[in-house]
Amino acid sequence: MSQIHILDQQTANSIAAGEVVERPASVIKELVENSLDAGATTISVEITGGGILSMSVNDNGAGMDETDARIACSRHATSKIRTIGDLDAIGTLGFRGEALASIAAVSKLTLRTRQPEAATGFELRIAGGEVIDSGSVGSPVGTTILVEQLFYNTPARFKFLKKDSSEAAAIAEIMERFVLARPDVSFRLLNNKQEVLHSPGNNDLLSAIYAVYGRQQAGYCVPVSGSNGPVTVSGYTARPEGARGNRSGQTLLVNSRIIRSSAVTAAINEAYKTRLMKGRFAFTVLRLDLPPELVDVNVHPQKLEVRFWKDQEVFSAVYHALVSALNENAGVPEFAEDASPAPKSATTPAPLQASTPVPTPTPTTPAPAPVLAQVLASTTPVPVSAPTSAPPPPSNKPGEFGSYTLKDSAAVPESEMEPVAEMQHQSLLKAADLSQGRIIGQLFTTYILVEWQNELLMIDQHAAHEKILYEKLRAALQARQKPTVQLLLVPQTMTITPAEKIIFESEKEFFNSLGFELEPFGSNSLLIRSLPELDSAKINAEAAVRTALQNLQNVRRAAPETIDSIIDETLYQMACKAAVKAHDKLAPVEIERLLADLAPLENPYTCPHGRPVIIRMPRLELEKKFKRVL
Numbered sequence: 030m031s032q033i034h035i036l037d038q039q040t041a042n043s044i045a046a047g048e049v050v051e052r053p054a055s056v057i058k059e060l061v062e063n064s065l066d067a068g069a070t071t072i073s074v075e076i077t078g079g080g081i082l083s084m085s086v087n088d089n090g091a092g093m094d095e096t097d098a099r100i101a102c103s104r105h106a107t108s109k110i111r112t113i114g115d116l117d118a119i120g121t122l123g124f125r126g127e128a129l130a131s132i133a134a135v136s137k138l139t140l141r142t143r144q145p146e147a148a149t150g151f152e153l154r155i156a157g158g159e160v161i162d163s164g165s166v167g168s169p170v171g172t173t174i175l176v177e178q179l180f181y182n183t184p185a186r187f188k189f190l191k192k193d194s195s196e197a198a199a200i201a202e203i204m205e206r207f208v209l210a211r212p213d214v215s216f217r218l219l220n221n222k223q224e225v226l227h228s229p230g231n232n233d234l235l236s237a238i239y240a241v242y243g244r245q246q247a248g249y250c251v252p253v254s255g256s257n258g259p260v261t262v263s264g265y266t267a268r269p270e271g272a273r274g275n276r277s278g279q280t281l282l283v284n285s286r287i288i289r290s291s292a293v294t295a296a297i298n299e300a301y302k303t304r305l306m307k308g309r310f311a312f313t314v315l316r317l318d319l320p321p322e323l324v325d326v327n328v329h330p331q332k333l334e335v336r337f338w339k340d341q342e343v344f345s346a347v348y349h350a351l352v353s354a355l356n357e358n359a360g361v362p363e364f365a366e367d368a369s370p371a372p373k374s375a376t377t378p379a380p381l382q383a384s385t386p387v388p389t390p391t392p393t394t395p396a397p398a399p400v401l402a403q404v405l406a407s408t409t410p411v412p413v414s415a416p417t418s419a420p421p422p423p424s425n426k427p428g429e430f431g432s433y434t435l436k437d438s439a440a441v442p443e444s445e446m447e448p449v450a451e452m453q454h455q456s457l458l459k460a461a462d463l464s465q466g467r468i469i470g471q472l473f474t475t476y477i478l479v480e481w482q483n484e485l486l487m488i489d490q491h492a493a494h495e496k497i498l499y500e501k502l503r504a505a506l507q508a509r510q511k512p513t514v515q516l517l518l519v520p521q522t523m524t525i526t527p528a529e530k531i532i533f534e535s536e537k538e539f540f541n542s543l544g545f546e547l548e549p550f551g552s553n554s555l556l557i558r559s560l561p562e563l564d565s566a567k568i569n570a571e572a573a574v575r576t577a578l579q580n581l582q583n584v585r586r587a588a589p590e591t592i593d594s595i596i597d598e599t600l601y602q603m604a605c606k607a608a609v610k611a612h613d614k615l616a617p618v619e620i621e622r623l624l625a626d627l628a629p630l631e632n633p634y635t636c637p638h639g640r641p642v643i644i645r646m647p648r649l650e651l652e653k654k655f656k657r658v659l
C-alpha cells in the first residue's frame with residue numbers, strides 16, 4: 030500500500046509558516062514591511078499580551094482591491110516580483126509572497142483595506158488559513174491587519190513563546206529598527222494601550238535616533254558622510270562617550286534595509302579601536318547606499334545577512350567615513366555626572382543568580398573620568414571603593430525582561446520634541462586649547478594639572494606620553510621610512526629561541542622600519558645596533574624586540590586580517606614601556622614638551638587602549654562643593 034500523499038494546503042502552510050513566523054515580532058516585521066512596500070508614511074502598531082493575544086498594523090499605504098486582498102493571503106502570492114530575474118534588483122522589502130499566507134495559517138487574521146479611489150473598503154476574515162467571512166466595510170484609505178491568537182492551532186509552537194513582556198520587548202526592538210531605517214515614516218507603537226514609541230517621520234535621522242534612544246544619546250551623535258566608488262555612507266555615530274556596553278547600538282542600513290554585515294562591523298571596530306576601552310561598543314546608525322545589483326539580500330530567509338560584491342570596498346568606505354567624523358568632532362567632552370553609564374552586564378543580573386549568594390560583582394572598569402567626577406560631585410563623601418551611583422543605561426536589548434521598561438524618552442509626544450539640531454552644541458575641548466592653559470604642575474606625580482578658562486584640566490601623564498610615542502611609531506611604520514635612530518655605542522646582545530630566529534629572519538623589514546637595526550649573532554643571539562629615537566624616552570630594546578617577535582610569531586598562526594592589529598599591539602607595548610610612568614617626577618620643561626607634543630595629534634583624547642587622556646572639571650563644580658553656589 031502506498032503511503033506517500035500530498036499534504037493539504039493548510040497543513041503545508043502551517044508547516045512552512047514556521048520559517049517566517051517564529052514569534053510575534055516576526056509577524057510585526059513582515060506586516061510593517063508590507064506597509065512600507067505599500068508606500069505608507071504613517072504606520073501604527075498596537076499589541077496586547079505581548080502580541081500573542083492581538084497585534085494590529087495600520088497603514089495609510091496604497092491598499093488593495095478585493096481581488097488582490099483575497100489572493101494576498103495565499104502562498105506565493107506577491108505583487109512584487111514576477112520572475113526569478115527580478116530577484117537581481119530587489120527594490121522592496123518583501124518578495125517571497127509567503128508572509129500573509131503563513132501568518133493567516135497560524136492565527137485568526139482580519140484584513141481590512143481600501144484603495145484611495147475605492148468607494149468602500151473590503152474586509153476578509155481568516156482563521157487557521159480558512160476564509161470565514163468577507164465583505165465590504167467602511168474603512169480609511171490604507172490597510173489594517175489584525176492578528177489574534179497567534180499559534181492557537183499549533184500548540185507545539187505556542188509552547189515556545191516567551192513571557193508576554195519578552196515578546197513585547199522583541200516587538201519594540203523591531204520597531205526601533207524601523208524607526209531608524211525609515212526616518213521619513215512616522216511609526217507608533219502601543220503596548221497594552223500605552224504609547225511606547227512614536228517617531229515624527231520628518232525624514233531626519235537624528236530625530237529618529239532621539240525618538241528611540243532619547244536626548245542624551247542623540248546629543249553624543251555626530252554626522253557621518255563619505256563615499257568610496259559606488260558606496261555612499263551617511264548617518265550618525267556617537268563620540269566615544271556615547272559608547273555602550275554591547276553592540277545593540279549599532280544599526281546598519283543598506284538601501285534602507287536593516288542588515289548585518291561582518292565587513293561593516295569590522296570597519297566600526299577598527300575606526301573606534303583606539304577610542305574605546307575593552308568591553309565598550311560604538312553607537313552608530315549607518316546608512317549605506319549602493320546600486321541594488323551590488324548587494325545580495327537573498328542570502329537568508331530572515332533577510333538580515335547581506336553579501337556585498339566586494340567586502341573590502343565597503344569596509345574602506347565605512348572606516349574612512351567614521352574616522353573622519355570622529356576626528357572632526359574629537360575633543361574632551363564636557364563634565365557630566367552621568368556621562369558614561371556603567372556597563373550593562375553589571376546592571377542586569379539574571380534573576381536566578383540574584384537569588385543565590387554571589388560574590389560582589391567586579392565592576393567592569395568604569396571610565397576614570399566619570400567616576401572621579403561623581404565622587405567629586407556627590408554631596409556626601411564617597412568612599413573610593415563604593416559602587417558608583419551611575420544610573421543603569423537605557424536597556425536597549427534587555428536579556429532579562431523582568432527589568433524591561435519601555436523607554437519613556439521614546440514616549441515624548443511629537444509636539445514636545447525639541448529641535449534636535451540644537452542638541453549638538455556641547456562644548457568640546459580641543460587639544461590645541463591646551464597651549465592656552467596655565468600649567469599648574471603635577472598632582473600625585475601622576476596627573477598634570479592645567480587651568481584653562483573656567484576649568485581645571487587633568488592629564489594622565491603616562492597615557493598622554495604613551496599616545497604620543499605610539500603615534501610616532503605608527504607614523505614611522507606607515508611612512509615605511511626609517512625613523513631617527515639612536516646608535517648604541519656598544520651593541521647589545523639578546524638570546525632568542527630558534528622559532529624567534531626564524532621569525533626575525535623573515536620580518537627584518539618590520540624591525541628596520543621601526544628603527545631597530547638587528548643582526549643575527551651566533552645561532553641563538555641577536556645583536557642590537559640601534560633603537561628608534563623616541564625623544565628622550567628610554568626604550569627597553571630587549572623587551573621591545575622580544576614583544577615584537579612574540580607578537581609576530583602569533584601573526585603566523587593568525588588570520589591575515591589580524592596582522593595589522595598584532596603589529597599595532599606591538600607598537601602599544603613599546604610605547605607603553607617607554608612612556609613616562611605614573612609617579613615619575615617631571616620637570617616643568619618636560620611637562621611643557623609633553624603638552625606641546627600632545628596638542629597636534631589627531632586623537633589625543635584617548636590612549637591606544639581607549640582610556641581617557643584628559644578630563645575636565647569645571648569651576649562651577651568646585652564652587653558647588655564649597656557651597657559658593659547652590
Ligand code: ADP
Pocket residue numbers: 059063064067088090091092093101102106107108109122123124125126127128129130172
Ligand atoms: P510579499 O511581501 O513577499 O510580496 P506577503 O505575503 O507579505 O508577500 O504579501 C503578499 C502581497 O499582499 C504583497 O505582495 C502585496 O501586494 C499585498 N500586501 C500585503 N500587505 C499589504 C499592505 N499593507 N498594503 C498593500 N498591499 C499589501
Ligand code: MG
Pocket residue numbers: 059062063122123124126128129
Ligand atoms: Mg511581505
